[in-house]
Amino acid sequence: MEEKVLDNLRNAVIGGKPRLAVQETEQAIRDGYPKEQILNEGLLPAMHEISREFKKDEPDLAHTLSCAKAMKNSLNLLQANLEEETFPSKGLVIIGTCGGDLHDIGKNVVAVMFEGIGAHILDLGVDVSSERFVKNVREHPEVRVVCISCLLTTSFREMERTVQNLRKERKRSGLDFIIMVGGAPVTQEIADKMGADIYTENAAKAAEAALPYL
């Protein structure tokens, strides 16, 4: 009976119901659940479930965005109601679609997922050159994660150049950030070859994988 509110919260997020998710989060807070339990037993398992949804041949993007919104609203509420140390790390994530590529739907989903886990987002938009990524890293030394999205195989070369230049900048400056890549045509093998630190196949997994670094 006690854990039912966390089940309800999980189901509200998985069901893509932002208002219900907020109500369940409010209830869990009123019931005195510790923040970690709301996060670990309510919201993060919902993210796992959403990850599975993305693996389907034809994922329902509208539904996924509703799930992401539900999660984001719940986390905003948690942040507003609980003490600052609830989210001990809220690092900066710089995100953009690589040079030559104008696709931004996937990048935006990734950004929403990161916001959902409490990260600050600097969205550089689309067709972001290697030089712009590096310039923004220099201007924001607090950056923890740099995310590069790529949907065009013709932009792979530019993405590789960006990864390499970010690695050089990291070495030169001693800054402590990780480089993540993704997008439909990107695979683990390609990411490894380019020298990226982390690749994930979808946005929910990206946010999960980045959590320890934020």
Ligand code: B12
């Ligand atoms: C929508 C779309 C468009 C829209 C883009 C609208 C927009 N605002 O983004 C429009 C119509 C403008 C468009 C244009 C073009 N497109 Co287009 N487009 C697509 C399409 C149908 C869907 C892409 C999409 O949004 N998917 C939904 C999102 C949610 O998925 P996603 O981007 O993969 O993101 C998920 C993951 O990959 C991951 N992810 C994404 N980014 C990142 C980043 C990180 C760090 C991580 C960890 C994870 C991650 O998380 C996301 C959510 O889980 C794809 C087909 C496809 N199946 O991919 C073709 C596709 C990508 N397009 C293609 C092409 C060729 C083009 C054009 C060149 C067409 C033309 N001749 O003009 C132009 C490119 C213009 C340019 N310079 O960019 C080809 C690319 C082929 C190739 N081998 O490179 C595809 C594959 C279609 C095809 N089969 O031919 N396109």
